[in-house]
Amino acid sequence: MKKLMLATALLALTAGASMAQTVRMGTEGAYPPYNFINDKGEVDGFERELGDKLCELAGLTCEWVTTDWDSIIPNLQSGNYDTIIAGMSITEEREQVLDFTQNYIPPASSSYVALTADANIGEGAVVAAQVGTIQAGYVAESGATLLEFATPDETVAAVKNGEADAVFADKDYLAPIAAESGGALVLLDADVQLGGGVGMGLRESDTELKEKFNAAIQTLKDDGSLNAMIKKWFGDEAAVF
Template identity: 70%
Template structure:
């Protein structure tokens, strides 16, 4: 009887472990629309990456939950196993690949851009705001301009509006609606409204999670092949958004 009970307990433990492995915690910032943001009505994570992440989990036959984390600690908390993936508008680059691994890109190499109160803003010798720990911040630091870093993207734009910074440098898809809705207050800096950086945006995972990476890669590939990923990109970024061929 004791052996039977031990066997049953072992079977239950094994089943529980299998369930835990199929429950994936998706880490995101929740502050970078349209990639990810908190829906005011529901209080839940929303945006392009929420919709895409849910679809990828469905195709990979995984149960997923969403975890909000500040950007400046989003990689350390992934490595520390506080969640299992990062879907937070994170560009793939060599520096980050030293710490975590990425799926294939789920966006093409989308451009960054400079926005300011004047089209002739000094972005080479002036002060440029960027979100900390981004490829845009690294680019500004190497450009000769004075880098002013902020924890959130909203603060970078506010720094331009209140005169602390001459310009802001961020993903163009983040800045585009802010420029369009500013009634001319914010404009693109001449010649710097399309700056290519990084290898595209992908899902970050721990270096050891190869099986999980394979599952998500397969789901991303399937969405590229059936055209559903391009449709989602057009939904969130507009009909003129850059698509996968």
């Protein structure tokens, strides 16, 4: 009888685990330290660690999907995955076509990287930015000529090869690149605050899923573990909650 009861209990646990909702987490995999592909070919970075933890707290099973940035919102809307967790800033324009969770990174700085500290970034300059980003929108209105690329790597390459005078992107993305360039690239002292922080994007119909992730994000904020995670990936000087 005891063996029968144990087998029944194990069966119930297995059934419960198999019934956990699988959520497909859409990311770019090309924007370190937010998200990138590691040497094992797996999604890694701050958002991988955060996303897995959020799924654990919400009782969900994470499945990671990578996609190009310029198609990341259309692919969410067409059902290729259930969330966007890809360093996406919360903006009024994006909120017209999708929902956001509360932010999991506070409003942070965008900045420029160039070959020299006195590089022109204003009127008459050519500034590279990734297509479809708030940084691209800012450059387009700044008086500089916007040069858009599909990937963040290409924006940096445009500065290195002289195609652009500077690149404008999240400071958290650019600062390590400049630091590791051996002096070839310079992070300019020209920080700009854009957007309402970074959040998870969801379809407007997925209200229950949004509530689950909001609750999980709030738990990590309340116990301090989200701040610790931010500092782990972005350094002690990063903006925290």
